[in-house]
Amino acid sequence: MASAAAAAASAEWEAAERKVLVARKPCFGLPTACPTSLPVLLYLRLAEVPFDIHVDTSFPDADHIPYVEFGDCVAFNNERGGVIEYLKEEKIVDLNSKHPSVSPADVVSTKAMVSTWLMDALQYELWVVTDGSIAHDIYFSDLPWPIGKILHWKKARDVKQLLGITKLNAAEKEEEIYQKARAAYGALSLILGDQIFLFDNSPTDADALFLGHALFVLNALPDASVLRGTLQIYENLVNFVEHHKVRLLGDSSSPGLGSSTSPSSSTPRKRASAGQSYKPKPRAKKERTEEEKKFRQRSKYFLAAQLVAVLVFLSLMGVDSSELDDDDGIDYED
Amino acid sequence: MAAAADPAADQNPNPKGAKPHEPNAEAEFAEEEYDEDGEEEEYEEEEEEELDGPAAAAAERERVQSVFQRLSSDPVAIRVHDVVIEGNTKTRDEVIEAEVADLLRAAPTVQDLLHAASVATSRLHRLEVFDAVKITLDAGPPELPGTTNVVIEVVEAANPLTGSAGVYSKPEARSWSLEGSLKLKNPFGYGDIWDASGAYGWDQTTEVGVGVYLPRFKSIPTPLMARASLSSQDWLKFSSYKEQLLGLSFGLLSTMKHDLSYNLTWRTLTDPSRASSMAIRRQLGHNLLSALKYTYKIDQRDSLLRPTKGYAFQSTSQIGGLWDNKGLRFFRQEFDVRGAVPLGFYNAALNVGVGAGVILPLGRGFMNSSSTVPDRFFLGGQSSPVCSVSGLSSLLGFRKRGVGPTEARRLDPNESGSGSAAPPGRDYLGGDLAVSAFADLSFDLPLKLFRDAGIHGHAFLTAGNLAKLSEGEYKNFSVSQFQRTFRSSAGVGIILPTKLFRVEVNYCYILKQAEHDSGKTGIQFSFSSPM
Numbered sequence: 001m002a003s004a005a006a007a008a009a010s011a012e013w014e015a016a017e018r019k020v021l022v023a024r025k026p027c028f029g030l031p032t033a034c035p036t037s038l039p040v041l042l043y044l045r046l047a048e049v050p051f052d053i054h055v056d057t058s059f060p061d062a063d064h065i066p067y068v069e070f071g072d073c074v075a076f077n078n079e080r081g082g083v084i085e086y087l088k089e090e091k092i093v094d095l096n097s098k099h100p101s102v103s104p105a106d107v108v109s110t111k112a113m114v115s116t117w118l119m120d121a122l123q124y125e126l127w128v129v130t131d132g133s134i135a136h137d138i139y140f141s142d143l144p145w146p147i148g149k150i151l152h153w154k155k156a157r158d159v160k161q162l163l164g165i166t167k168l169n170a171a172e173k174e175e176e177i178y179q180k181a182r183a184a185y186g187a188l189s190l191i192l193g194d195q196i197f198l199f200d201n202s203p204t205d206a207d208a209l210f211l212g213h214a215l216f217v218l219n220a221l222p223d224a225s226v227l228r229g230t231l232q233i234y235e236n237l238v239n240f241v242e243h244h245k246v247r248l249l250g251d252s253s254s255p256g257l258g259s260s261t262s263p264s265s266s267t268p269r270k271r272a273s274a275g276q277s278y279k280p281k282p283r284a285k286k287e288r289t290e291e292e293k294k295f296r297q298r299s300k301y302f303l304a305a306q307l308v309a310v311l312v313f314l315s316l317m318g319v320d321s322s323e324l325d326d327d328d329g330i331d332y333e334d
Numbered sequence: 335m336a337a338a339a340d341p342a343a344d345q346n347p348n349p350k351g352a353k354p355h356e357p358n359a360e361a362e363f364a365e366e367e368y369d370e371d372g373e374e375e376e377y378e379e380e381e382e383e384e385l386d387g388p389a390a391a392a393a394e395r396e397r398v399q400s401v402f403q404r405l406s407s408d409p410v411a412i413r414v415h416d417v418v419i420e421g422n423t424k425t426r427d428e429v430i431e432a433e434v435a436d437l438l439r440a441a442p443t444v445q446d447l448l449h450a451a452s453v454a455t456s457r458l459h460r461l462e463v464f465d466a467v468k469i470t471l472d473a474g475p476p477e478l479p480g481t482t483n484v485v486i487e488v489v490e491a492a493n494p495l496t497g498s499a500g501v502y503s504k505p506e507a508r509s510w511s512l513e514g515s516l517k518l519k520n521p522f523g524y525g526d527i528w529d530a531s532g533a534y535g536w537d538q539t540t541e542v543g544v545g546v547y548l549p550r551f552k553s554i555p556t557p558l559m560a561r562a563s564l565s566s567q568d569w570l571k572f573s574s575y576k577e578q579l580l581g582l583s584f585g586l587l588s589t590m591k592h593d594l595s596y597n598l599t600w601r602t603l604t605d606p607s608r609a610s611s612m613a614i615r616r617q618l619g620h621n622l623l624s625a626l627k628y629t630y631k632i633d634q635r636d637s638l639l640r641p642t643k644g645y646a647f648q649s650t651s652q653i654g655g656l657w658d659n660k661g662l663r664f665f666r667q668e669f670d671v672r673g674a675v676p677l678g679f680y681n682a683a684l685n686v687g688v689g690a691g692v693i694l695p696l697g698r699g700f701m702n703s704s705s706t707v708p709d710r711f712f713l714g715g716q717s718s719p720v721c722s723v724s725g726l727s728s729l730l731g732f733r734k735r736g737v738g739p740t741e742a743r744r745l746d747p748n749e750s751g752s753g754s755a756a757p758p759g760r761d762y763l764g765g766d767l768a769v770s771a772f773a774d775l776s777f778d779l780p781l782k783l784f785r786d787a788g789i790h791g792h793a794f795l796t797a798g799n800l801a802k803l804s805e806g807e808y809k810n811f812s813v814s815q816f817q818r819t820f821r822s823s824a825g826v827g828i829i830l831p832t833k834l835f836r837v838e839v840n841y842c843y844i845l846k847q848a849e850h851d852s853g854k855t856g857i858q859f860s861f862s863s864p865m
Contacts, residue, residue: 009747022615058619064608072745072758074615076608090747144622144660147600151620 009073009090016070019044019051023066024138026055028220031249033138035122037066039212040083044068045248046203047093060139061151084205099202107199110191110206113184118213120163121181124174125227127159134220182230189234196243211248214241409443415474415481421488424523425463430486432550433457438484447471451484458488461549462527463520465489494519501835511535525549536861537734541565559585559595572735573761574610574743575618577708578602593629598622598657601708611741611761617707622661625654638721639831640776640790641674642683654709655696662706663696668726681790682777687719689726691768695804705804710764713737713798713821714852716860718838719772720792726770729798730860731823731842735762736852738800760850765800767811772796776829788831794840797822822846823853836862 013019021044023037031053032038044051056065063078068087075086087093096102126135132152139155140148160166165173188198188210197203198210214231218241221228232238404410417435419427434454441447451469458467466489474481499514515531527547534540543563551558560582567577581599588594601621605614628651635644648670655663672687691711695703712727714736719728729737740760776792778785799820801811827840838860844853 012745012747054616056619058621060620062618069612072742073747074608074744079608142660143620144657147620147622 006090010092012073013070013090013092016073019049020054020069021051021066022054022056022069024055024060025057025142027138030215030219032066033216033220034066035119035126035212035216036077038216039209040066040068040077042211042215042244042248043084043087043095043205043208044093046208047095049093057142060143061155084208088205095202095208096204099200099204102199102202102204106191107204107206110188110198111209113187114206114209114213117180117184118210121177121227122213122217123159124163124165124177125221125225127156128163128165130222130225132156134222138220178226178230181227185231185234185237189237192236192240194236196240207244211241211244215245215249405444409445411442411480412444412447413474413481414439414441414447414484415478416483418472418483418485419488420485422490424490424520425488425525426523429461429523429525429550430458430488433461434486447482447484454486458486461525463491463525465491491519494521511539511541538568539565556587556589557585559583559588561585569735570605570607572733573707573763574607574614575603575605575707578604581623591631593627593631595627597625597627599624603708609743609758611743611763613741613763614707614761615744617704621706622657623654624657624661625652626656627652635672635674639836640683640788640829641672641685641720642676642681642776644674646670646672659697662709663700664693664705664709665696666693666709667691670726677775680777680780681785682775685720685774685776686772688771689769691726692803693766701808702806703804705766707764710766711768711800712762712764713768713770713800716838716840716858718836718860718862719770719796720774720776721836721862726768728772728796729770729821729823730794730796730825730840731844731855731858732821732847732851732853735764737762737798737821737848738765738851739763739802740850763802766803767801767816768798769816770796770798779828789828791826791828793824793826795822795824819848820846821848821851821853838862 021037021041023032023041024034025032027033030038032041032055041053051068056062059065064076066083067074067076068083075083077083080086080089088096091097096104096107135152135155136148140152143151163173163177191198195201197207199206214237217225217228217231218238417431417438419430422430434457437450437454437457438447441450448471451471455467455469458464468487470485470487472483472485474483495516495518497514497516499512501512511533512535513531513533515529518528520526521528525548528544529547530542530544532540532542541563542565543561545559545561545563548558561584562582563579565579565581567579569575569577579599579601581597581601583595583597583599586594586596599622601623603614603618603621605618610618629648630650631646631648633644633646633648635641635646648668650666650668652666653664654666655661668689668691670687670689672685674683674685676683693705693709693711694700695705697703712735713729714732715728715734716730717728719730740762742760743758745758772794774792774794776790778790784790797820799816801807801816803811822845823842824845825840825842827838830837830839840858840860842855842858844855847853
């Protein structure tokens with residue numbers, strides 16, 4: 001029964017002329033900037049499935065997005081564990097089965113870690129910590145502002161409820177969230193080692209999940225983000241992300257591996273919102289950051305020294321100038 | 335006495351006749367009722383002064399009779415000196431004056447003034463904030479003969495809070511609904527009526543709202559209305575979506591013929607069943623509708639329930655997109671013409687009507703953009719096209735929303751694989767262009783029993799068609815194709831008007847339908863609410 005049903009779904013997939021992934025809009029140099037949609041997109045790219053992207057701009061709080069349409073059938077995000085799980089169960093696209101040497105227990109536990117600890121940390125930073133401009137750019141920029149504002153407020157409140165954050169335990173919770181994220185990154189770094197993929201040099205859905213998370217953290221979150229800083233400590237993870245970003249995403253609209261067909265916004269929103277800059281940084285970014293920090297420190301000292309000098313000068317001159325002023329005044333009066 | 339008769343009788347200034355005004359000696363022309371057919375005024379004269387004797391009484395009677403004679407023969411000129419308002423504790427004077435003062439002051443003769451007074455009484459009653467209204471004409475100041483003071487006495491509503499429940503028919507919901515409401519009358523003294531209401535409709539529509547009605551706001555002569563409401567409509571069975579609306583609507587102009595309103599609504603379309611077709615799936619989400627709607631209506635038919643003579647015309651225009659380019663932008667226009675012609679026999683009448691509507695998206699690239707599903711036109715349903723003026727949507731014999739372009743719903747491969755033969759069903763998407771027409775012949779039934787109860791029969795013929803024009807489909811549109819694909823149905827039936835609603839039992843025969851329409855030949859019941 002189940003195999004017959006799976007065969008039916010797989011037959012529909014094969015018969016479908018085109019597959020369409022409906023996801024949220026591109027931003028920050030990523031083909032879709034939503035952290036829930038990105039793993040699905042990456043999974044399809046890892047599996048080398050040709051598909052089109054349709055951008056949804058009017059339903060930011062939908063549970064069912066992202067979804068994949070094939071023929072008259074649809075795989076929703078809020079059914080059967082998500083799009084990736086559905087595709088695996090129905091044997092339509094199953095990356096893990098192609099490499100039987102991979103231990104399923106390891107994959108499952110890694111996935112659980114990414115989709116709980118790391119996802120919580122990302123949601124926390126996106127909805128609670130940052131000033132809201134990132135979320136606005138991704139989810140609400142195409143909606144009229146009163147609707148956008150209300151939905152944003154609702155989502156922030158829901159995230160706080162989900163993470164159990166109240167006014168009293170905010171600091172504690174934050175510490176807990178970051179601690180788990182650090183532990184997760186540490187574990188992932190050990191698992192990855194110097195391999196190309198997390199498990200035995202062959203792609204799995206865990207790779208798609210982690211890549212989706214990490215791409216978002218490194219490209220969308222601001223420089224001052226704690227999560228981003230934590231991730232950047234692990235060089236092998238950062239290299240892993242950069243390597244696959246170039247391979248899978250290319251220019252973020254490489255034909256043949258998925259092209260975006262958004263009806264309303266024809267220009268991919270790569271530009272960042274006013275007031276903050278999120279340029280995708282090159283590989284030598286980490287070293288530069290340390291140099292930058294030193295430079296900033298030095299420049300701060302320099303400026304402080306200048307300020308002190310000016311103040312001293314003024315105070316000294318003030319004593320002299322008052323005498324001079326009197327003389328000047330007398331001169332003028334004459 | 336003399337002072338009382340003077341304002342009416344004397345046309346020339348008469349210094350001798352101007353006696354000092356005594357509160358006791360008042361003649362009152364009081365109007366008891368305002369009758370629709372004409373003016374039936376009862377004149378009452380009360381005398382409070384002590385009479386000297388029967389001679390004085392006889393003289394008084396003669397005098398009164400001569401006043402009546404004069405009033406009935408010639409117009410008697412008069413000028414309103416002052417309008418005095420009494421009895422209002424909460425209501426502001428300006429409100430009452432604004433309603434009636436101009437009307438009263440403009441009357442040049444006593445007869446006109448009496449007529450104006452009865453009109454003014456009915457206007458004040460229509461404000462719905464007074465329990466009783468009485469207008470009396472008092473003698474003017476003694477130094478100004480030929481003048482009168484009009485005294486308006488009002489009794490404000492003793493109980494400002496009233497509740498009501500009933501079955502009403504709402505033009506927007508296109509069906510009837512059970513509604514309960516609470517009204518608070520005149521809390522601020524401006525004649526304002528605040529109401530809170532909840533409604534549950536036959537088509538699973540629910541709505542709660544609060545509103546305020548102001549008869550007059552500063553210098554704007556027509557009443558203003560504002561309403562905030564939260565409603566939800568369930569179209570899962572027909573089009574696989576549910577609609578939630580949170581909106582503000584403002585009635586800016588409301589007269590017999592014209593109606594202008596502005597609507598700001600946050601509309602959310604969801605699909606909890608996850609079974610919708612692609613066209614509907616693409617439309618799910620949030621929208622802001624900021625639209626101005628203008629309705630022009632003439633209804634000269636002799637009856638709403640069973641028109642036998644007259645005509646009616648209604649035009650509704652709606653333009654959306656006044657917020658910014660992120661809101662919904664479209665232009666929607668509907669026309670509706672009806673006529674009723676009496677035939678000689680059996681109290682029969684022929685009603686005919688034609689309706690047409692079109693919706694166009696606006697904005698850049700409008701030729702290829704799509705219109706929103708809830709704003710499109712839908713045909714189908716059992717409501718009678720005869721009763722209401724906006725009957726563009728009804729097509730007897732077809733299920734509600736059962737006509738027009740459709741799309742296959744989502745296919746679940748598991749279900750289809752396990753052998754169940756039922757196809758997933760189709761979503762009715764509605765059309766951008768709609769035309770419908772009907773002809774209805776109503777006649778009395780031969781039995782006297784039925785005639786007395788108002789039960790009558792009718793035979794009808796209805797036709798309609800929908801077409802999609804948006805998303806570039808207008809290029810494929812051809813008038814001949816549109817004509818050829820007209821759906822139609824015919825039938826006979828019996829109409830039973832009851833107190834709450836109008837019941838129709840019809841036998842419909844589908845003459846022509848398209849492949850996916852849900853029309854059914856057979857006996858059908860339909861309910862419409864007498865508005």
